[in-house]
Amino acid sequence: MASKSRTGRRKKTTGRKKNNVQQSFVADEIIIWLTLAASILLLLSIFGLGGAAGGAVSAVLFDLFGYSTYLVPFLLFGAVTFVLSNRGNKAAYVKTGAAILLFVLITTFLELLLEEGGFLGGAVTGVLVPAIGTAGTYVVDVILMIICAVIITGKSALKGVKERGGQAYGRAREDAARRKELAQTRRMIRQKEAQRELEEAKKEAKALEKEEKESLRRKDRHVSGVSFDTTLGEKGKSPDVKEITPPAGEDLFAQEAADMELPFEETKEAVQAEEPSFVINRAQMPEETIREEQPEISGETAAAEEKKTRRTKMGAEAVAMEAAQVGQMAAEADAAPKKEYRTPPISLLTKGKNTGGDSDAHLRETARKLQETLHNFGVNVTITNVSCGPAVTRYELQPEQGVKVSKIVGLTDDIKLNLAAADIRIEAPIPGKAAVGIEVPNKENAVVHLRDLLESGEFKNSKSAIAFAAGRDIAGKPVVADIAKMPHLLVAGATGSGKSVCINTMIISILYKASPEDVKLIMIDPKVVELSVYNGIPHLMIPVVTDPKKAAGALNWAVAEMMKRYELFAKYNVRDIKGFNEKTENMTPEEREGKPGKLPQIVIIVDELADLMMVAPGEVEEAICRLAQLARAAGIHLVVATQRPSVNVITGLIKANMPSRIAFSVSSGVDSRTIIDMNGAEKLLGKGDMLFYPSGYQKPARVQGAFVSDKEVQAVVEYLKKQNGEASYSEEIVTEVNSTASSLGSVPSGDVSAGGDGRDAYFAEAGRFIIEKEKASIGMLQRMFRIGFNRAARIMDQLCEAGVVGPEEGTKPRKVLMSMEEFEAYIEENM
Numbered sequence: 001m002a003s004k005s006r007t008g009r010r011k012k013t014t015g016r017k018k019n020n021v022q023q024s025f026v027a028d029e030i031i032i033w034l035t036l037a038a039s040i041l042l043l044l045s046i047f048g049l050g051g052a053a054g055g056a057v058s059a060v061l062f063d064l065f066g067y068s069t070y071l072v073p074f075l076l077f078g079a080v081t082f083v084l085s086n087r088g089n090k091a092a093y094v095k096t097g098a099a100i101l102l103f104v105l106i107t108t109f110l111e112l113l114l115e116e117g118g119f120l121g122g123a124v125t126g127v128l129v130p131a132i133g134t135a136g137t138y139v140v141d142v143i144l145m146i147i148c149a150v151i152i153t154g155k156s157a158l159k160g161v162k163e164r165g166g167q168a169y170g171r172a173r174e175d176a177a178r179r180k181e182l183a184q185t186r187r188m189i190r191q192k193e194a195q196r197e198l199e200e201a202k203k204e205a206k207a208l209e210k211e212e213k214e215s216l217r218r219k220d221r222h223v224s225g226v227s228f229d230t231t232l233g234e235k236g237k238s239p240d241v242k243e244i245t246p247p248a249g250e251d252l253f254a255q256e257a258a259d260m261e262l263p264f265e266e267t268k269e270a271v272q273a274e275e276p277s278f279v280i281n282r283a284q285m286p287e288e289t290i291r292e293e294q295p296e297i298s299g300e301t302a303a304a305e306e307k308k309t310r311r312t313k314m315g316a317e318a319v320a321m322e323a324a325q326v327g328q329m330a331a332e333a334d335a336a337p338k339k340e341y342r343t344p345p346i347s348l349l350t351k352g353k354n355t356g357g358d359s360d361a362h363l364r365e366t367a368r369k370l371q372e373t374l375h376n377f378g379v380n381v382t383i384t385n386v387s388c389g390p391a392v393t394r395y396e397l398q399p400e401q402g403v404k405v406s407k408i409v410g411l412t413d414d415i416k417l418n419l420a421a422a423d424i425r426i427e428a429p430i431p432g433k434a435a436v437g438i439e440v441p442n443k444e445n446a447v448v449h450l451r452d453l454l455e456s457g458e459f460k461n462s463k464s465a466i467a468f469a470a471g472r473d474i475a476g477k478p479v480v481a482d483i484a485k486m487p488h489l490l491v492a493g494a495t496g497s498g499k500s501v502c503i504n505t506m507i508i509s510i511l512y513k514a515s516p517e518d519v520k521l522i523m524i525d526p527k528v529v530e531l532s533v534y535n536g537i538p539h540l541m542i543p544v545v546t547d548p549k550k551a552a553g554a555l556n557w558a559v560a561e562m563m564k565r566y567e568l569f570a571k572y573n574v575r576d577i578k579g580f581n582e583k584t585e586n587m588t589p590e591e592r593e594g595k596p597g598k599l600p601q602i603v604i605i606v607d608e609l610a611d612l613m614m615v616a617p618g619e620v621e622e623a624i625c626r627l628a629q630l631a632r633a634a635g636i637h638l639v640v641a642t643q644r645p646s647v648n649v650i651t652g653l654i655k656a657n658m659p660s661r662i663a664f665s666v667s668s669g670v671d672s673r674t675i676i677d678m679n680g681a682e683k684l685l686g687k688g689d690m691l692f693y694p695s696g697y698q699k700p701a702r703v704q705g706a707f708v709s710d711k712e713v714q715a716v717v718e719y720l721k722k723q724n725g726e727a728s729y730s731e732e733i734v735t736e737v738n739s740t741a742s743s744l745g746s747v748p749s750g751d752v753s754a755g756g757d758g759r760d761a762y763f764a765e766a767g768r769f770i771i772e773k774e775k776a777s778i779g780m781l782q783r784m785f786r787i788g789f790n791r792a793a794r795i796m797d798q799l800c801e802a803g804v805v806g807p808e809e810g811t812k813p814r815k816v817l818m819s820m821e822e823f824e825a826y827i828e829e830n831m
């Protein structure tokens with residue numbers, strides 16, 4: 001009853017609300033029509049067509065406003081309709097107020113100019129003229145009129161001036177370029193002419209010489225005192241002179257252009273000074289590393305040396321690295337016979353260019369547009385901070401008191417439209433800040449090179465052997481994570497979004513940080529092409545696994561290894577791998593004899609979980625879950641990547657056991673929710689743009705992933721193979737993986753699987769399950785064993801043949817004919 005009456009009340013309230021809305025809409029409409037009528041009547045009256053009453057009203061208006069009376073009908077209608085249609089919008093009220101003030105100012109102006117401002121104009125001038133004089137009143141009046149116009153139109157009056165200035169500058173620049181071109185063409189023509197003249201002159205000289213000789217021969221003593229040079233002189237001088245003389249015009253134009261650039265720069269600065277003030281944070285990526293690596297150069301020489309050092313830095317670095325390696329080799333020869341791991345030189349990786357994203361001017365312009373767009377929708381915000389990251393820029397907004405955050409989120413599409421951005425992501429609010437973050441893609445995308453991150457303090461100072469340089473965050477700061485703390489990571493995203501590059505950066509990070517004694521890798525790559533390049537590096541425990549059946553074997557081996565490690569820990573009375581390694585390290589060589597040595601951390605990397613789940617869903621899921629639940633203390637960590645973030649690949653169980661996630665760009669919000677339990681990844685830009693969500697973060701962080709090319713990977717692998725020798729794979733593991741694989745091969749590869757006697761491998765289990773549940777249905781078997789319909793139906797037929805279940809009975813379920821004891825006896829006899 002109570003609930004009924006409540007529902008009734010709610011209905012009534014909704015109905016009342018609807019009625020109210022309807023009524024106010026009708027009232028508005030009536031007011032607008034009435035205002036239109038009044039305005040038209042006024043207009044007619046003003047022009048003497050309003051009859052006696054109209055005439056009286058018009059006389060009063062003319063007395064009040066003078067010539068401005070002509071504007072009254074328009075102002076009346078405009079103001080009423082504008083206010084009604086923008087009810088509740090503060091901006092609209094301000095604009096209406098500005099329009100009324102403009103009317104008063106016009107009236108004042110008419111009073112000043114023609115003494116036709118009526119009572120109103122007279123009153124205003126009566127106050128202003130004695131106070132600031134007629135000229136002063138003109139100035140104040142005009143300036144106020146301009147301000148009103150700016151408020152009403154929302155357009156800057158100065159913008160036109162700026163634009164025109166810019167256009168003039170552009171035109172002047174074009175002119176200068178054109179003149180330069182002309183001068184060049186002219187110079188070329190002159191050169192050609194000169195050449196032609198020279199040739200002609202030569203010809204003439206030859207001819208003359210010939211003539212001379214001939215004449216000399218004929219009448220040698222007749223001509224004297226005329227030298228050959230003098231004859232040639234006048235014609236010969238021009239070409240050289242012309243060539244050497246610098247074209248005076250060109251310099252002049254260059255100077256002109258330089259002169260013009262100066263004022264433009266100044267205006268730019270002036271414009272910037274006008275803009276709202278907020279801090280722009282941007283990452284100066286490679287510079288920090290340059291500073292770190294440069295030797296100290298004193299005083300004036302520093303600037304001159306800087307250029308040189310930059311150019312020769314790679315070489316110097318390589319030399320230093322080589323020298324360090326030689327020292328290491330010598331130490332090795334002295335100390336242990338065991339081969340020390342040689343970290344690959346950093347010069348094998350590419351250094352990033354110093355591209356700092358979009359220009360400050362562009363960021364300020366976008367910030368202004370953002371503010372204006374929100375303002376137009378009645379949301380007033382202040383921009384407090386701008387962080388320019390490698391791929392996106394985050395604008396931090398502080399809304400005015402009383403503005404709902406959800407209102408800003410609701411304006412996403414309008415902001416996108418006004419900024420002409422491909423996609424924007426709104427973080428409302430930014431965790432730990434009293435601000436809303438709007439992330440807008442940069443016009444210029446900067447690639448984050450892995451080398452810059454490996455050289456950063458964050459990575460170098462990380463104590464973990466399995467530190468991973470993920471990329472740079474929105475403020476351009478390096479993001480370095482510790483895989484040991486993750487402790488298992490799920491990487492998902494659409495194809496081409498950057499997963500494989502991310503896995504590569506992770507592997508290379510490990511190779512630069514840890515020796516094979518400390519960290520071992522197992523790589524599973526059903527896609528074959530992605531990780532095979534690493535075959536042969538000393539960190540690999542077994543060659544890269546490309547066969548999905550063997551992959552399940554490798555995972556099973558890891559489970560067994562984990563259990564073995566736990567037994568060891570129990571024996572040595574330690575809690576985890578760290579404790580165990582500390583204990584073995586502190587042992588004397590005698591104590592150590594015959595006991596297991598230091599245990600390496602193991603990172604298992606799977607690039608494409610979907611392929612594994614297709615072949616052996618049950619085994620793979622089970623192994624992953626067991627590892628994920630327990631492997632942390634044993635020092636075994638899983639990194640699983642997939643391009644199919646659907647629930648049958650990333651099952652609930654897998655998800656629950658993988659606390660750290662990286663989401664790359666996906667096609668829909670559903671996929672995003674499958675990966676990180678919230679929307680957002682569908683708004684990413686691809687190419688390494690990711691939402692990084694390791695365990696411990698409150699919200700995913702937007703990070704631009706590091707980039708490492710296949711060529712760089714190849715170079716590092718080649719170096720490792722050459723310097724550290726080929727990997728010596730653990731025979732024991734390889735055979736174990738292979739044997740598991742061959743046993744697996746007969747089990748669940750799709751629907752074609754049968755036991756030794758032609759029965760399905762799940763026959764016994766299915767029989768027990770059906771007897772236990774006392775219900776025989778194919779769907780149940782499908783769900784239980786995660787198998788297809790065909791295979792489940794075949795198992796059911798086999799159970800029917802064995803007399804465990806009865807035959808099909810139309811739509812009714814089959815009867816269960818055996819008890820558990822009978823079935824166990826049957827199995828013992830027949831299998």
Ligand SMILES: Nc1ncnc2c1ncn2[C@@H]1O[C@H](COP(=O)(O)OP(=O)(O)OP(=O)(O)O)[C@@H](O)[C@H]1O
Nearest residue numbers: 494495496497498499500501643687688705706707
């Ligand atoms: N961090 C990054 N910075 C710049 N570009 C990147 C980055 N990551 C990936 N890309 C670009 O995206 C392309 C695709 O990346 P990648 O091969 O890693 O995708 P994927 O998700 O593994 O795709 P698939 O699932 O099909 O293998 C790369 O060739 C590269 O050009």
